[in-house]
Amino acid sequence: MQQRFKWSVHMTEQTQELVHKYSENGITTLTLNQPEKKNSLSMAMLEALSEELAIIASDSETRVVVLAAHGNVFCAGHDLREVREQFDSHEFQLALFNQCSKVMQQIVNLPRPVIARVAGVATAAGCQLVASCDLAVAADTARFATPGVNIGLFCSTPMVALSRNVSRKHAMEMLLTGEMIGAVKAERIGLVNQIVDEQHLDEMVYKLARTIADKSGHTLKIGKEAFYRQLEMPLEDAYEYTSKVMADNMMANDAQEGICAFLEKRKPEWQDS
CATH class of the missing domain: 1.10.12.10 (Lyase 2-enoyl-coa Hydratase, Chain  A, domain 2)
Incomplete structure (x- = not known):
């Protein structure tokens, strides 16, 4: 599908675009834009996303938000290289997870419906991001996991959003095994609303967004x-x-x-x- 996004840019100290924003007809699209880092939720990415959500919260023109990502990974969770660099700093680790929790709550508390547009893989805090959105539409090739248990770091904060979206047993299965699930199972257990062929993903997402944006x-x-x-x-x-x-x-x-x-x-x- 032809690229139709226009962007306002959030700039980091390195002047790299982290979050693209485009608004049209009451629909604002926020797109994670670090595909080379698998759109991981670094502190900088979380701060950029938080800033955009805060702006939208007071934007009377926005009726619906679409959360998307560039590349073949929707979001791989936290930036483990950044985490490793701060192994000795409990203060940083706490700040990171608090910031992530803040963003997830901003999505839930945002006075606008948020639709996750999921193409590719969403793992750990990336899966949490999908679960935190009000609605989610996924490509049939999308996959999901909370694999922290595999590296000795249980996905405790992703668990909060996941356990509020799917049944306890399905949540525990994902959390305890760390195994990837496909889009079909994700829809069956309630993590996503619907799955479509990837080439029709935008069509379905924006059809849903327009339907909602037409309301008061x-x-x-x-x-x-x-x-x-x-x-x-x-x-x-x-x-x-x-x-x-x-x-x-x-x-x-x-x-x-x-x-x-x-x-x-x-x-x-x-x-x-």
């Missing part, structure tokens, strides 16, 4: 926040909380416009309020 941005924000908050609540508390959310939502301009438009058989005109 205000409503999407309310719904995403409520979804994640109610997940951790007991049943009774979840219903009490979401009943209030719906009542508050009903007072919004977009809810009232949407209901009127439906009854009047016309397309709604969103005000995002």
Whole structure:
């Protein structure tokens, strides 16, 4: 498929582009851009991604985010060479994993839906990145793993996102064996929403993104926040909380416009309020 991304650039001290950003029609695409390092989540990459997510959080024009990557590896997890250079520094290791955890939470807390566009391999923190996104579309050649156990470093932080996406037994199987799973199994256990032939990956991802971007941005924000908050609540508390959310939502301009438009058989005109 013809390359259609235009880029704004996040610059590191070495002036290398780490994260490309392109926005069009309410869809912002963030693309990891260190294919020579397998798009690993170095401290610099995490900081660049965090910065872009913070900008998007206050960008009223963005309704949907697509998270993509250049190269044949979506993300190989942390940069193990960087980690090795800091073996003697517990302070750095803690800062690295805290920064990674911050980025994952930024994705979950972002008031915009995030779709992972997965081509190639997503391992360790890269698999965590996919699991942290609200939706994921994968090429049929994509593969996933949490292989930390193979090198003596259990994937404890990836476990947080993984265990909130798939069943306990499937999560434990991935974490304990460290073995790679294919796209078909990833879809079956709920790690990704759908798989497509790689040549149709962009078509499917952006079809999904456009469908979501056509909705009220205000409503999407309310719904995403409520979804994640109610997940951790007991049943009774979840219903009490979401009943209030719906009542508050009903007072919004977009809810009232949407209901009127439906009854009047016309397309709604969103005000995002």
